[in-house]
Amino acid sequence: MTNTEPTPNDSTLDDLQELESALSETLFDNFDTGYYIGMMSGTSLDGMDAVICQFDESDNEKIIATHTKPFPEYLRDTLLALCQPNGITNLSHPVKNIILEQQPHSELEWFGWASREYAEFASTVVNELLQQSGISADDILAIGCHGQTVRHRPKLGFSLQLVDPNVIAERTGISVVTDFRRRDMAVGGQGAPLAPAFHLALFADATQSDKDLIVVNLGGIANITVLPAKQADKVIGYDTGPANILLDAWYQDHHPDSTTLYDDAGQWAQSGTVNSELLTQFMAHPYFGQSAPKSTGREEFNLGWLTQQLEQFSLETKQTVDAASVQATLTQLTSQSLCEAIQIETDRLSLQPGNLIVCGGGAYNPNLIAQIAKQLPEWQVATSQEFGVSPTWVEAMAFAWLARQTIMGQAGNLPAVTGASKDVVLGQVCFA
Structure with a gap:
């Protein structure tokens, strides 16, 4: 039998290769400069932030739209409980769409249920963001959703983030x-x-001066990114200790009827007095060393660790510290542990x-910012707003950028940091 299929000549092959190359370049140009959504809820668990971002070839960012939505109380309570070993023993409330007889009965069942419920909530946030912005889901290349960290144990070699990306992909298209x-x-x-990898990309222009730059994120946990001038290969970063995680927990424990979940502008802390002995005890935590x-x-x-610390302090010193002064001391704990790390x-x-560029929720606490500026007089302390980016959105933007890195097949970590x-x-990518 004679083969009747045409054999492509060199000219045809060249044309096909050129077409393939052109299509590839167009596709990856789109990946590079298209729209991405970044999402972040963080350790503070006050709500979920979402942004639509666009990046150019030089990683310069443009925020297209933003949205934030508080967690429903039942979901927030569940997430908080799952963040602590055996925390589910405190969960007695019936949860949305589950009759009492079908309530989860173990930590693993709560994790599975919450992963889906978190994803349903995240999908609502995305769809509201799209509706408010007038942008179609078809115009978004990917969503970067970190999920909620409920157990981070690097010494044991694992970290668990709670989210079901399959639900988000289905609900949003x-x-x-993740x-x-x-x-x-x-x-x-x-x-x-x-x-830190995103901080390096975001503030690249600022690192071209003769002075060194430090980015401070004051979320639930405080962390720093050190960006040496004109030395991108020398970037380091790490968590310095607690920030809003203890401040918010202590405030909520003493203001259950408050309409806010945090000490607005640090006013309650300012009504108290820092207890130096209690601060010394806090700073003895092995993490700081x-x-x-x-x-x-x-x-x-x-909050359990804090309660234990206060009980120990009372037994050893025979002192009782009023609640506002505990808040003042916790504020000093955040600023001192941060500033000592920066000085080191x-x-x-x-x-x-x-x-020294500050972002995260703590950037809106003038009491905390003043303490940092006082302890680091040689540094020019300013919020990221002065560099063109609202402190509220930096973390969510980071996950839009990280999603873009993943889609582009580019590294998103900095080995010197992690x-x-x-x-x-x-x-991991869950395709729509």
Whole structure:
């Protein structure tokens, strides 16, 4: 039998290769500069932030739209309980859409239920963001959704983020990138912090001065990113200790009827007095003496730990510290642990103090910012707003950028920050 199929000549092959190359370039240009959604709820658990971002070839960002939505109380309570070992023993309320006889009865069942419920809530946030912005889901290349960290145990080699990306992909029609930590951990890293790589991209222009730059994120946990002037390969970063995680927990415990979940502008803390002996006891926590790379969370700093510390302090000193003064001391704990870490790095790396850029919810606490500025007089303390980005949206933007890195097949970690043995592409993709 004679083969009647045409054999492509060299000219045809060249044409096909050119077409394939052109299509590939167009596709990846679109991935590079298209719209991405970033989502973040963080350790504070006050709500979920979402942004639509667009990046150019030089990683310069443009925020297209933003949205934030408080967690429903039943979901927030569940997430808080899952953040602590055996925390589900405190969950007695019936949850949405589940009759009492079908309530989860173990930590694993609560985790499974909450993963789906978190995803349903995240989908609502995305769809509201799209509706408010007038942008179609078809115009979004991917969603970067970190999920909710409920157990971070880098010494044991794992970190658990609660979210079901399949639900988000189905409800929104958009591909979802999630599970950002574990690939870094697979190559020996802590899986955290993840933001420094984005900070490097975001503030690249600011690092071209002759002064060094430090980015401080004051979320539930405080962390720093040290960006040495004109030395992108020397970036370091790590969690310095608690920030809003203890301040918010203590405030909520003493203001159950408050319409806010936090000490607005640090006013309650300012009504108290810092107890230096209690502060010394807090600072004796072993985490503060650990060397980087390191990361922490609710596993180490939580209301139970704080209550235990106060009981120990009362027994040993025969003193009782009023609630407002505990809040004042916790504020000092955040600022002192942060500033001591910055001073250590300043001395160790012979930094030339320049801008100290603050983002996260703590950027709106003037009492805390004033304490930081007082302890670091050589640094120019300012919020990220002065550099063109609202402190509220920096973390959510980071996950839009990380999703873009994943889709582009580019590394999203910094080994010098996490302790990983190499650069790796982070995240798993759930295609719509």
